[in-house]
Amino acid sequence: MEDKEFIAQYKKDFDSIGASDELKNTVKNLKPQKPRRVVTPFKAAIGTVAAAVMIFAAVHDYSFEKDTSGVISETVVFTQLPEAQFEIVEKKDVPKPQKATPKPQKASVVIVTPEPVKTVAPQPEATQPEATEAENDGIAVMAIEGNGPSPRNGGSEYIPPSVEMWTIEEYYTYLGTNVSQKIAGSYTGAQTLEFEVGADGVPLDDTAVLNFAMNNGATVRITVSKLVLFDASLSGTVTEAGNGYNAYKVSGGVYYNVYATNTTKDGVTDLINNL
Amino acid sequence: MYRYTYDEIADKYIDTIYRLALSRTKSHSYAEDITQDVFVKLMSANKKFDSEEHLKAWLLRVTINLTKDLFASSWYKKTSELDEDVSYTPEEKSDLYYAVMKLPQKYRTVIHLHYYEGYSVDEIAGITIATPGTVKSQLHRARQMIKDLMEEGEVVGG
Numbered sequence: 102m103e104d105k106e107f108i109a110q111y112k113k114d115f116d117s118i119g120a121s122d123e124l125k126n127t128v129k130n131l132k133p134q135k136p137r138r139v140v141t142p143f144k145a146a147i148g149t150v151a152a153a154v155m156i157f158a159a160v161h162d163y164s165f166e167k168d169t170s171g172v173i174s175e176t177v178v179f180t181q182l183p184e185a186q187f188e189i190v191e192k193k194d195v196p197k198p199q200k201a202t203p204k205p206q207k208a209s210v211v212i213v214t215p216e217p218v219k220t221v222a223p224q225p226e227a228t229q230p231e232a233t234e235a236e237n238d239g240i241a242v243m244a245i246e247g248n249g250p251s252p253r254n255g256g257s258e259y260i261p262p263s264v265e266m267w268t269i270e271e272y273y274t275y276l277g278t279n280v281s282q283k284i285a286g287s288y289t290g291a292q293t294l295e296f297e298v299g300a301d302g303v304p305l306d307d308t309a310v311l312n313f314a315m316n317n318g319a320t321v322r323i324t325v326s327k328l329v330l331f332d333a334s335l336s337g338t339v340t341e342a343g344n345g346y347n348a349y350k351v352s353g354g355v356y357y358n359v360y361a362t363n364t365t366k367d368g369v370t371d372l373i374n375n376l
Numbered sequence: 377m378y379r380y381t382y383d384e385i386a387d388k389y390i391d392t393i394y395r396l397a398l399s400r401t402k403s404h405s406y407a408e409d410i411t412q413d414v415f416v417k418l419m420s421a422n423k424k425f426d427s428e429e430h431l432k433a434w435l436l437r438v439t440i441n442l443t444k445d446l447f448a449s450s451w452y453k454k455t456s457e458l459d460e461d462v463s464y465t466p467e468e469k470s471d472l473y474y475a476v477m478k479l480p481q482k483y484r485t486v487i488h489l490h491y492y493e494g495y496s497v498d499e500i501a502g503i504t505i506a507t508p509g510t511v512k513s514q515l516h517r518a519r520q521m522i523k524d525l526m527e528e529g530e531v532v533g534g
Contacts (some may be wrong), residue, residue: 107472107519111491114473118398119391124408128386128415 378425386415389432392493393439399488400443400481406452410442417442436493437503440485447481475525483518486511 120128157163393414397407417438425431446452476487485504489495497515501508 108491110470110472111476114469115395115492118395120394120408120411124394124411125386125390128390128412129383131412131415131419
């Protein structure tokens, strides 16, 4: 069989073969398949996280409709402590202490006094009940030991404390004490004074805890058994108020300042003032 | 870029695909399944073609691949003997047709592409992923086998 004859015969046989009408209809009615969803690792991770959140919310009975500001669960314990507010003011018109010795310029001491307590109307007698203003303010005011008026004992005039910045040497010169024996180590930052107060906000006694930071970063706590308040009439007086602390007054009013020596931390004597 | 619509392709090439599938499978039912699968592939591939010839070659290539998949399936291996139903045709065919159908599958493919679709040896090599030498050799052997079958009168039609 020649090629042409072969081709003609082969074509003739296959020309009569074709897809059935049913197949043609089926093919024409094929519908595009949905594009296959591509799940990337990112999508998978997002889905996993979302599922975990939903499960977590379901387990903890968390309602997304509540106005919880995103807080799923929390336990809040409020501890109300006496609040002391401090301000630091550069030294201005402070009477310089008598400089008996050349002034060494080394460490400095920041003397910080609390914000003034609300002025209490002067009480005629020191035997008046405890002032309530300070109680209401929640600011701890220690019982007064010693002389002079105060918000607690019914002072006739309340002079807001001021803040002075003295060097340690100046301070000790002012105190008239031996600087070389007193200064050993120094502190940094502000101090806090913790009082144990009753339900009415009044300190239960005159015992407080000093918290202050040492230069090496360590926090030292000292229990101060007494705090002494002075007034202007005792200007320049330094009272040795007990083991571990001194009370003093700087010029111009009532201070809660306490100078204490710390003998509780490795025998280091630290200077504490500014309460 | 060759622009086409699915309906145009279906109208124009469904018979071409069906015939190649029938030539390779020797089964109308398999040929129908293969034809349908080819168009499903075309639809899902959403492929762009350079020319109509490119499109036709792609369709034929897919047809061949799908039949290969069919031949490799365990289902086909178990039932292929029963499904060779080319002997049942609504119309009487020539001895040549039956002689071709008696050829091995690889020879039927090259014969069909060369003598019916009019592809050259090189084009067939491209479609079937074979060397031109292989295609040429297969064509030669296929022709010789057809000649032998027809001379020996071993072709049984109908």
